[in-house]
Amino acid sequence: MTRFRTERLDNGVVLEFFDRSNRYFGDYHRVCVEVRLYVSIPDRAEPPDKVFTLERMGVAGAEVETTRNHLVEDYWRNAARYLGHATYPAKLIAASAAPRRRLHPAGCRDDAS
Numbered sequence: 001m002t003r004f005r006t007e008r009l010d011n012g013v014v015l016e017f018f019d020r021s022n023r024y025f026g027d028y029h030r031v032c033v034e035v036r037l038y039v040s041i042p043d044r045a046e047p048p049d050k051v052f053t054l055e056r057m058g059v060a061g062a063e064v065e066t067t068r069n070h071l072v073e074d075y076w077r078n079a080a081r082y083l084g085h086a087t088y089p090a091k092l093i094a095a096s097a098a099p100r101r102r103l104h105p106a107g108c109r110d111d112a113s
Helices: 061-083 088-097
Strands: 002-008 013-019 022-025 028-039 050-060
Touching (some): 002 061, 013 061, 028 061, 050 061
Antiparallel strands (some): 013 028, 022 028, 028 050
C-alpha cells in the first residue's frame, strides 16, 4: 500500500490517500483508494479518526492511474470545503466520543428478552 497524496488543512485536519488497487481478472482492475483522516489535537493518540475507501471496479489497466486520480479529485472537490471548516475537528471528535447504538438483526439479540 503506497501513500500517494497528503492534504493538510488549516484547521488541523490531515488526509492521507493510499493506493490499494489490484488486478482481479485479465486486464480488469479494482481501483481502490484508502483515505485516512486525522485531526491534530495535542495529547491525542495517533490512530486515524476515520478510514474509508473510494472504489471503482472493472477499470482497464491503461486507465488505472487516471481513474485513481479522478476518484480523489471528485472526493476532494466535494469534501474540501466541509472538511476545512473551522468547526469540523470539534464535530468529528464529539461524534467519535458519543456512545454508539448497537443494532441487532431480528432474532439475534444479546439479551434474553
